[in-house]
Amino acid sequence: MFAAIDIGSNSFHLILARIQQNEVRLLEKRGEKVQLGAGLDANNQLDEASQERALQCLKRFRERVGEMPAGRVLVVGTNALREATNAQTFIRKAQAVIGHPISIISGREEARLIYLGVAHSLADDSGNRLVIDIGGGSTEFIIGERFEPKILESLDMGCVSYRDRFFANGEITAKAMQQAILEASREVLGIRHRYRQVSWSQAVGSSGTIKAVQSVLQSNGWDDGKIRKESLEKLCDEVIRLGKASALSGLGVRSDRLTVFAGGLAILRAAFNVLEIEQMEFCDGALREGLLYDMIGRNSHEDVRERTIQSLQSRYHIDQTQAEAVENTALRLWHQIALEWSIDSHENELMLRWGARLHEIGLAIAHNQYHKHGAYLLQHSDMAGFNRQMQEDLSILVLCHRRKLSNNLPQGLAPERQETLLRLSVILRLAVVLNHSRSTDLPSDLILTLKKEKTLDLSFGNQWVASHPLSKADLQAEAQYLGKVGIELQFSDLGD
Numbered sequence: 024m025f026a027a028i029d030i031g032s033n034s035f036h037l038i039l040a041r042i043q044q045n046e047v048r049l050l051e052k053r054g055e056k057v058q059l060g061a062g063l064d065a066n067n068q069l070d071e072a073s074q075e076r077a078l079q080c081l082k083r084f085r086e087r088v089g090e091m092p093a094g095r096v097l098v099v100g101t102n103a104l105r106e107a108t109n110a111q112t113f114i115r116k117a118q119a120v121i122g123h124p125i126s127i128i129s130g131r132e133e134a135r136l137i138y139l140g141v142a143h144s145l146a147d148d149s150g151n152r153l154v155i156d157i158g159g160g161s162t163e164f165i166i167g168e169r170f171e172p173k174i175l176e177s178l179d180m181g182c183v184s185y186r187d188r189f190f191a192n193g194e195i196t197a198k199a200m201q202q203a204i205l206e207a208s209r210e211v212l213g214i215r216h217r218y219r220q221v222s223w224s225q226a227v228g229s230s231g232t233i234k235a236v237q238s239v240l241q242s243n244g245w246d247d248g249k250i251r252k253e254s255l256e257k258l259c260d261e262v263i264r265l266g267k268a269s270a271l272s273g274l275g276v277r278s279d280r281l282t283v284f285a286g287g288l289a290i291l292r293a294a295f296n297v298l299e300i301e302q303m304e305f306c307d308g309a310l311r312e313g314l315l316y317d318m319i320g321r322n323s324h325e326d327v328r329e330r331t332i333q334s335l336q337s338r339y340h341i342d343q344t345q346a347e348a349v350e351n352t353a354l355r356l357w358h359q360i361a362l363e364w365s366i367d368s369h370e371n372e373l374m375l376r377w378g379a380r381l382h383e384i385g386l387a388i389a390h391n392q393y394h395k396h397g398a399y400l401l402q403h404s405d406m407a408g409f410n411r412q413m414q415e416d417l418s419i420l421v422l423c424h425r426r427k428l429s430n431n432l433p434q435g436l437a438p439e440r441q442e443t444l445l446r447l448s449v450i451l452r453l454a455v456v457l458n459h460s461r462s463t464d465l466p467s468d469l470i471l472t473l474k475k476e477k478t479l480d481l482s483f484g485n486q487w488v489a490s491h492p493l494s495k496a497d498l499q500a501e502a503q504y505l506g507k508v509g510i511e512l513q514f515s516d517l518g519d
Contacts, residue, residue, distance in 0.1 A: 328377075
């Protein structure tokens with residue numbers, strides 16, 4: 024059993040699936056209009072009412088996922104939580120309700136996952152397809168072929184935010200509609216050249232706004248299941264003629280979508296106009312399905328995060344021989360004390376592996392302070408498969424792999440997370456120090472033990488310390504760095 028939950032700006036979605044005979048079988052889909060994004064005030068704070076709606080929805084979802092094991096449930100937040108300045112406060116409450124970790128994903132990661140969900144819901148045809156997903160607070164544009172996205176973009180406009188900007192009082196005037204279409208067109212114009220240059224043979228829409236538009240067009244006999252430019256213009260004129268959000272029920276708009284329908288329609292019309300889309304079909308696959316298939320891929324050793332790490336290694340010309348040596352040493356040390364030091368989870372092992380592989384990424388910019396350059400690159404790059412916290416943790420790990428640990432370890436993190444990052448950083452630092460000479464001259468007997476919670480003992484065979492005076496000096500310097508954060512490092516040759 025697998026489950027994915029999408030905490031969207033307009034709607035929350037839950038999907039449940041089971042793997043049977045190597046086939047993904049969907050068991051249940053649920054969606055609720057929570058309008059979390061509508062609760063953002065002028066200071067981008069989520070108000071109490073929107074938080075309460077969200078928590079009540081998650082409480083209902085917990086009935087389906089509460090007993091499922093960790094690693095089989097993926098819960099992500101999108102634009103509303105990206106924007107909210109009190110997102111972490113809300114997430115702490117929400118995690119207590121749902122019983123599983125919640126992460127915030129970037130706009131481009133959201134776009135990648137949407138494309139994955141759409142691709143798994145359509146025929147596996149060749150040729151580029153354009154996918155557009157209009158959410159509550161952002162709209163994603165993706166061009167890809169089969170299961171691989173080629174270009175991704177997330178624009179800061181959605182049906183909830185456009186309702187609040189242009190149709191806040193429920194009135195739909197020709198002037199307001201024109202302003203909304205113009206503003207959305209300005210946003211889409213920024214990606215027009217690149218997207219038209221790559222081109223596509225099929226346009227696909229996903230999620231609630233486009234589903235609602237298609238449903239209204241079809242129920243009124245204005246289209247045959249596909250959305251066309253002419254029918255969109257006709258629908259827009261009819262919406263303006265009715266003049267009020269409450270009157271749109273006469274067109275067949277569902278009650279829970281009445282207030283946001285005009286905003287979403289304006290964005291879709293702008294996309295058709297600027298990108299010169301002639302027709303579009305709707306696909307039921309979306310972010311929640313993408314989350315599901317991405318998670319199943321990780322459990323089937325097809326982790327997109329591994330491809331991301333490999334891509335960064337290649338792009339920034341990382342010395343992969345050295346990275347592999349540091350990784351192998353770090354894992355030797357980690358396996359010896361991970362359980363005692365309470366860092367023995369699979370995710371911590373992965374974070375240590377990735378930190379080792381990318382610890383020298385900053386050398387692509389400059390040798391001086393390269394750990395800081397590397398941390399910046401990892402903090403601000405688009406990294407497929409990584410949510411915000413994972414990306415930040417990896418950035419911190421690279422930042423802390425050398426020099427003064429006391430200066431680099433961020434303050435203000437949750438105590439447990441800070442302690443885990445400190446311990447992973449210590450192991451990575453030791454692995455880097457032991458491979459400083461870039462040789463393979465490490466002893467087979469390399470033993471790291473935890474004498475006390477804050478005391479590490481590193482022992483070497485073959486009189487390694489005595490025969491490597493420069494490495495001994497590195498270890499002495501490292502002992503001083505670690506002492507500044509309350510960790511005592513002892514080291515010696517076996518038998519000394």
